[in-house]
Amino acid sequence: MWKSTWLLLSLLMILAACGEDKKSEEPATDVPIRPTEIRLPITPGIRPFDDLEVAHSNFYLSPDGTHGWIVLEIRNNNPFHVTNYEVTVSLLDENNLEIETFAASTPFLKIPAGYSLPFVIDFSVPQGYTNFMAQVEMDTEYNPSSQALTAEFDLPYTIDPVTSLELPLTVTGTITNDRPNDLITPVIVVALYDESGAIISVAGATSKASFAAGETVPFQATFSTLPTTLLGEIRVVSAGYWFESD
Known part of the structure; x- marks a missing residue:
């Protein structure tokens, strides 16, 4: 009798263990399957x-x-x-x-x-x-804010002679507002070109926050590094803005 009981208990334990193994083999359903990311080459x-x-x-x-x-x-x-x-x-x-x-x-x-x-x-x-x-x-x-602004480009400028190409290179000069309106948020950019005419560096210049009509103000741009010291031409690109009235 006890042998039959022992065999029955052993069989029940084996069946229970098999059931647990099947449950552990079932895939988790709460983890989303993400598509593989495909990265394509970009033409330089x-x-x-x-x-x-x-x-x-x-x-x-x-x-x-x-x-x-x-x-x-x-x-x-x-x-x-x-x-x-x-x-x-x-x-x-x-x-x-x-x-x-x-x-x-x-x-x-x-x-x-x-x-x-x-x-x-x-x-x-x-x-x-x-x-x-x-x-x-x-x-x-x-x-809309930029649409309301009128830009004035090509403000007259002067450039002081560059006496040394040691770094950091500093370019100084003046900008004149020859337009009839006061200009706000003026932008001054100094571009350097080599002897072949290729652009080699660009730097923003510091100056006043606004230019009154007819005013001439100084500017300064600093270049911390240059790929070549064969400096050819220095150009200044500038713009000032004023709001159009209704």
């Missing part, structure tokens, strides 16, 4: 859109390879001024796969028709970096 280079042309471009790396600069001249070939535009840069690895993408900012709110603006993008070089893709396009988002 510069992509201008919407009749925004990259007239000149150069790329430089610091001697230690930790910092990079992309220097551009963006030309507006549209028959109208461009208010909203954006430059995005994708840093690529040796297989042209994206490592990092970021948007570059610009101090100029508008680009007049047929006008070229210098532009610099600097970044820390990530591990595995090999190449880049820069994309220039108009932003379709409406910005």
Whole structure:
């Protein structure tokens, strides 16, 4: 009798153990299954859109390879001024796969028709970096504050003689507001070109927060590094803004 009872208990224990194994083998239903991310190669280079042309471009790396600069001249070939535009840069690895993408900012709110603006993008070089893709396009988002501003470009300027190319290089001069309106949020950018006419560096200049009509004010731009000391030409691009009255 006791043997039959022992056999029955043993059989029940085996069946219970098998049931637990089956339960443990069942897949969890509360964990979502995520699709595999597919990364496609990106063609390196510069992509201008919407009749925004990259007239000149150069790329430089610091001697230690930790910092990079992309220097551009963006030309507006549209028959109208461009208010909203954006430059995005994708840093690529040796297989042209994206490592990092970021948007570059610009101090100029508008680009007049047929006008070229210098532009610099600097970044820390990530591990595995090999190449880049820069994309220039108009932003379709409406910005009413920038639409209400009238831009005045090509303000007359003077540049003081550069007596030394030792770094940091400082460029000084003056800007004159020869327009009938007081200008707010003035933007002054100094662009350096080498002896062949290639753009090599761009720096924003410091000056006053506003220019009264007829006022001449000093400016100063500092370049902490240069890819070459064969300096050719220095150009100043400036703009000031005023609000149109209703």
